[in-house]
């Protein structure tokens with residue numbers, strides 16, 4: 001049996017208006033989190049492409065909804081969606097408990113959205129914004145699956161990683177995947193969860 005692998009990964013479209021994105025064609029998985037947490041870097045690692053999603057040391061790099069299409073040798077075909085970060089420019093009072101028209105519009109109207117991966121920095125854990133996003137997603141009419149990833153685990157020593165991940169897990173009350181875009185740690189585990197969320201299991205013995 002050969003392990004399934006990615007055959008292609010490509011940029012599809014980008015827009016600040018969810019209504020102007022290409023009509024839903026494939027299952028989508030979106031990546032959300034505070035600015036600078038490492039969403040675009042994680043996507044590049046997931047797609048095994050260095051600079052397909054733009055990253056920057058400065059928060060607020062991704063300003064639009066970006067769609068990428070990934071195809072696997074075993075037939076898995078999915079859109080990965082890089083979202084703008086939140087928590088960078090402080091939200092105004094009227095925007096409180098709203099994710100702004102862009103994020104909210106995308107998350108609540110995209111029928112093909114199967115899962116949202118929420119990323120938090122392993123050293124900071126979830127903050128108010130992240131927990132509000134969880135509540136927002138739970139309240140949707142057809143809530144997507146929520147996956148949780150703790151980024152930048154390479155910033156901690158091996159010995160520090162386990163207790164830090166346990167802590168984030170308790171705070172979120174759910175399983176968490178430790179991830180590093182520097183070492184690639186967590187990549188396989190996250191793909192496995194994504195596959196599960198979009199109900200396509202890894203290729204079996206016929207491959």
Ligand SMILES: Nc1nc2c(ncn2[C@@H]2O[C@H](COP(=O)(O)OP(=O)(O)OP(=O)(O)O)[C@@H](O)[C@H]2O)c(=O)[nH]1
Pocket residue numbers: 033034035036037038039040041042054055056057058059060061062063083084085086151152153154155179180181182
């Ligand atoms: N050490 C380390 N640095 C990381 C990791 N992931 C991202 N970074 C760095 O963190 C910074 C922000 O990364 P981005 O991927 O642009 O973050 P983002 O969440 O997409 O940010 P916005 O688009 O502004 O919301 C960059 O300098 C990355 O190199 C990681 O796993 N380990």
Ligand SMILES: [Mg+2]
Pocket residue numbers: 039040041054055061062082083085
């Ligand atoms: Mg980004």
